[in-house]
Amino acid sequence: MDASYDPSITAGELAERFSATVMGDPSTRIDRFASLASARQGCASFLSSPRYREQLRATQASVVVVSDAAAARQMGLSCTLIETHDPYLFFAKAAGWLNRRNRQALVPHTVVHPSAILGPGVTLGVRVSIGPGVVVGSGAIIDEDTDVDAGCILGEGVSIGAGSHLHPRVTIAPGCRIGARALIHSGAVIGSDGFGFAPQSDRSWLKIPQVGGVLIGDDVEIGANTTIDRGTLDATVIEHGVKLDNQIQIAHNVVIGRHTAIAGCVGIAGSARIGAFCQIGGAAGILGHLEIAEGTIIGPMSLVMSSILEPGKYVGVYPLQHQADWEKSAAMVRRLPEFRRQVNQELRDRPSHGKKEG
């Protein structure tokens, strides 16, 4: 690491890089982004919504990104301003870029912590960082500009694409392949056995060995404590750009299409095929061996029990009620078929206008 490296950047450089304009001193330096309320000197912040106007007045940020610099000045904000049409988007791009720039500068060449244990034949690209206590199995390949943080365990023959970041305590089982720019959070497990058993005559279960792998595309984010099982024979597949939140369970031989985003606590059963550009709400469930059309949106805590061939928004949630009301409505739900029979019977017993006229 170069101790003299300055992780800060001037407002002028940042504005130029992301096509914005500066009002005030363009040589003002910032090294990170923070909220208006928590920003201190050396921080940039931004105003994304009028409801933060009071915070804007009081902020100690050195630079604030706004959509209307003149209005901000009128409110008495005297710090350097960056003006752009969408300050939130500017923040997303600029903060992400700043992180990547600093990471590359701070790891100018490959560093392996002395406590890490690398098997024979491991290949590390340039500017790879391997943290304390990491274990990498034989023949694994870790491409350039990738961070493998403390306590990660990578099995034999794993490959990780360039520019990836494995947070502490990620586990990747033998043979799994991860694309470029992966972002994997702590506690994620990739390549655990699929849950496959054949019933036997004595009512015990015979394990079906799970010998397939996991194939993960580029630009995939995987949340904390999410689990992705290896396929039985072929691979479980996560395509490019998929975003997975925390505590998601993906069973063997699932295929998730590109750029699909899945919220926390979702469970997807074996061999389900989710199309591209889908959005799956938190804690939803998807049964096995079915297909979900590209662009489908599934509501939170909803269970998909059969294939969805027509995209759209789908929901299946029992409405929340006061407990006493719920007890009555739930009792009625149970007895709905009976209620219908009773009503239809009673209607039949009563003459309609039509019958009267007939």
Place this chain on the structure above:
Amino acid sequence: MDASYDPSITAGELAERFSATVMGDPSTRIDRFASLASARQGCASFLSSPRYREQLRATQASVVVVSDAAAARQMGLSCTLIETHDPYLFFAKAAGWLNRRNRQALVPHTVVHPSAILGPGVTLGVRVSIGPGVVVGSGAIIDEDTDVDAGCILGEGVSIGAGSHLHPRVTIAPGCRIGARALIHSGAVIGSDGFGFAPQSDRSWLKIPQVGGVLIGDDVEIGANTTIDRGTLDATVIEHGVKLDNQIQIAHNVVIGRHTAIAGCVGIAGSARIGAFCQIGGAAGILGHLEIAEGTIIGPMSLVMSSILEPGKYVGVYPLQHQADWEKSAAMVRRLPEFRRQVNQELRDRPSHGKKEG
């Protein structure tokens, strides 16, 4: 560690400390609590319910805590007895106290396992125990009487309050702050990125950098494999006395009020604000950007889809049925609006008494 330390205590000392009375030999020593059935010599046990009376007769405990010592003697129980009005509460207090007392005695000064890796500028209080393979980032602060068990990973600038216990393999990301007397179970991840993305014109997702922290108050318990995301800009906040069970997912910028208890597998989406003294049932879900009033009780597996401003008990669960009955009731639920239209139409077709009389 002081090899001569005796972790046991006499029945007399224990009774005095927790305002109970002894019948029998007050010098009887015990060093732990166990159930009536599993207790051996040197164990204390207790009778909390009449249905354990048979176990009471057969127990090998050296000391039994009862609410009626004379009755226990009449049943033939000859061991030392401690009499108190609520034996279960006595157990909770006495066993907890015994654990803390022994822990402090057994770790008389700070011990760091030689395999642990501490970054520069780490501050450890007195009587701190750092286990094998622990990694602590630069500038972290761990207050007195805190145990950090094997395999925990604490990022840069993390702070942990006094008297805390991190079980093995807890991960705390950089900058997160935990209060005093925290109890965090294995596999918990605190400070993973929130799940925030902006849609782009090519239907891919732009990551919103997550630069906020996590602030956790005093006396908080966090279950195994529970995940708490850092805020986008400001912090995710868990207030004093909150109790979180296993496998809970708490998204970015959630605020959970003091002494709220949340059962296992609950998911809470981003920016939800849960009041103090709430109880959330297992596997319930709470959508983002909503508010739940202080003292609200949410049933298990129920989804909160809008703010709850009036405390009470709320439930939303489809009732369990035999599959054949469920198929019929679920089919009816789908067609309820149609059924209502049909019934109302048919009712309109039939003259009522009112109409006949009119």
Place this chain on the structure above:
Amino acid sequence: MDASYDPSITAGELAERFSATVMGDPSTRIDRFASLASARQGCASFLSSPRYREQLRATQASVVVVSDAAAARQMGLSCTLIETHDPYLFFAKAAGWLNRRNRQALVPHTVVHPSAILGPGVTLGVRVSIGPGVVVGSGAIIDEDTDVDAGCILGEGVSIGAGSHLHPRVTIAPGCRIGARALIHSGAVIGSDGFGFAPQSDRSWLKIPQVGGVLIGDDVEIGANTTIDRGTLDATVIEHGVKLDNQIQIAHNVVIGRHTAIAGCVGIAGSARIGAFCQIGGAAGILGHLEIAEGTIIGPMSLVMSSILEPGKYVGVYPLQHQADWEKSAAMVRRLPEFRRQVNQELRDRPSHGKKEG
């Protein structure tokens, strides 16, 4: 490890061991199973369904297991064939056996990675493998032919039966006992505290110390990131042959009967007793202190709120609908009791045939 060990086996030996017949060269060697599409030279594969016939024609497998060897030859498949009535079952048994055989041969005597940390009084059986960074507490017992992979943490007094495999990063808390042939996947936590608190007068919670253990029988599989809490005083019990998928939460003092299989993301609350031979669908929930009869089948995402004493298939899931339809049906569900009252009132207002005739 014996560098000269050949992990491969001939088609003839394999066929003989599992009562099948060879067509072609019985001396053909294979060392693993793969799908028809991914198999290369040295792999065995199998045809389990007619829909893979095209893959059969193109496979590069050295050996293919089929149910009709003559038919496969007629399709032009020239490699060595193994004929058996159920190729999938043959695969399950042969691949499992091959894994166990090779594992035993490759670990001819106990090996402990130099980075592992074993407490005093740890007992290791023959042919035990302890991976990098493993921590084993004092007095633990690990029986013969067991693999404890990298990063596992076993507390004091833990015991693990013969022929078990703990994948990387499994945590087993002090005193928990695991039977023979256990298969435990990464991130699983066994023996975390149960979630037990007594409400206090100031509305805070008093922790009930959890001092029971976890008892796990033989032939149990436990999925990635699954959590099993220790009992309050007595043990949480998982009987022989139970199969648990990923991300399951099992609370304190639960008992799960033998050969019950539980799919991913299920939550089971405290002191529930699940009978033997049950099947619990993914993300289902089971409330505490209830009983489920032997052989019961619970559907996915269904909540069991009271004991099930009669086996059968039970389901409770709100049906999935287009969002607009769901909004209408859910609104109706809420108002069902009111709707019934209204309909019954209106029916009373209208004379029936019976009344007219009477």
